[in-house]
Amino acid sequence: MAEKTSDRTEEVAEYYDGVGELVEVVGGNLHLGYWDDDQDDTPFLEAMSRLTWMVAERLALRPGERLLDVGCGVAEPAMRLVERLGISVSGITVSRWEVQQATADVARAGLSGKISISWADAAALPFSNEEFDAALAFDSVPNSPDKQKWFGEIFRVLRPGGRVVYSEYPAIADMTAAQREVLRANTVPDPPTSMDEAVAPAVSAGFEVLEGLDCSDRVRRFYTAFLQRFADQRADLSAAYGKDRIDAFESGITQMFELCREKIGYYLIVCRKPSGVGSTTI
Numbered sequence: 001m002a003e004k005t006s007d008r009t010e011e012v013a014e015y016y017d018g019v020g021e022l023v024e025v026v027g028g029n030l031h032l033g034y035w036d037d038d039q040d041d042t043p044f045l046e047a048m049s050r051l052t053w054m055v056a057e058r059l060a061l062r063p064g065e066r067l068l069d070v071g072c073g074v075a076e077p078a079m080r081l082v083e084r085l086g087i088s089v090s091g092i093t094v095s096r097w098e099v100q101q102a103t104a105d106v107a108r109a110g111l112s113g114k115i116s117i118s119w120a121d122a123a124a125l126p127f128s129n130e131e132f133d134a135a136l137a138f139d140s141v142p143n144s145p146d147k148q149k150w151f152g153e154i155f156r157v158l159r160p161g162g163r164v165v166y167s168e169y170p171a172i173a174d175m176t177a178a179q180r181e182v183l184r185a186n187t188v189p190d191p192p193t194s195m196d197e198a199v200a201p202a203v204s205a206g207f208e209v210l211e212g213l214d215c216s217d218r219v220r221r222f223y224t225a226f227l228q229r230f231a232d233q234r235a236d237l238s239a240a241y242g243k244d245r246i247d248a249f250e251s252g253i254t255q256m257f258e259l260c261r262e263k264i265g266y267y268l269i270v271c272r273k274p275s276g277v278g279s280t281t282i
């Protein structure tokens with residue numbers, strides 16, 4: 001029987017609440033990193049920032065414009081985008097821990113006038129039609145139990161001509177039922193199996209596709225690098241947050257990332273709401 005959207009979203013919220021402070025391991029970023037080729041020796045955190053800059057370029061925003069960040073984590077990408085692009089951002093997440101932490105981090109950075117963070121479900125956005133110049137869903141669409149609803153909502157709140165930039169985690173090899181369950185338990189319920197499938201919910205919401213970039217081979221190193229980084233910090237993390245919590249997290253994330261390294265790719269997708277198309281739903 002199909003699960004109710006709200007139950008799945010609640011599970012996602014619990015997952016990110018549970019990760020909580022461990023986001024410090026990745027410098028506040030909850031997305032992958034990008035390396036140009038196998039010889040590229042860019043350090044881990046820099047490779048994560050590089051993916052943020054790739055997203056920034058594709059948003060095509062001008063200073064003063066407004067961005068909706070769907071699934072903003074602890075607002076690390078939002079803060080970097082505000083500094084680089086001179087925009088303002090409304091970030092939403094379903095994790096109450098992230099809302100608190102992101103709000104505190106944004107205030108500490110002196111960016112409260114530019115970034116507001118709130119609890120909201122991407123399937124029911126608490127914003128008016130055509131309120132935003134662009135939208136970003138950076139490694140959050142894979143969490144969605146109803147991508148059609150998410151893109152319908154993003155389409156509604158974007159102005160005509162506005163872009164949405166998002167990433168997807170496609171399945172690039174066959175998976176067993178047990179492996180699919182590992183993905184689902186780690187907030188990835190429904191990976192697409194091709195670029196066509198990855199853009200389909202955006203296209204049926206009315207978006208036109210400007211770019212579909214397959215970065216699978218350029219991000220794969222992230223999984224091994226993360227697990228190494230976590231192992232290097234294990235003793236300090238155990239002292240700070242308790243050995244049981246760290247052991248449980250490490251065992252779950254190792255199973256997930258070993259599977260992702262083998263069977264999950266990465267797409268960066270840019271779409272535009274056609275000019276001259278209004279939003280009719282509320």
Ligand SMILES: C[S@@+](CC[C@H](N)C(=O)[O-])C[C@H]1O[C@@H](n2cnc3c(N)ncnc32)[C@H](O)[C@@H]1O
Nearest residue numbers: 029030031071072073093094121122138140143
């Ligand atoms: C992998 S994290 C990415 C965070 C951030 N974009 C970044 O790059 O650091 C996924 C984010 O999506 C959020 N999310 C998942 N489902 C959501 C939903 N239904 N509505 C709003 N946010 C959601 C999670 O709470 C989390 O903040």
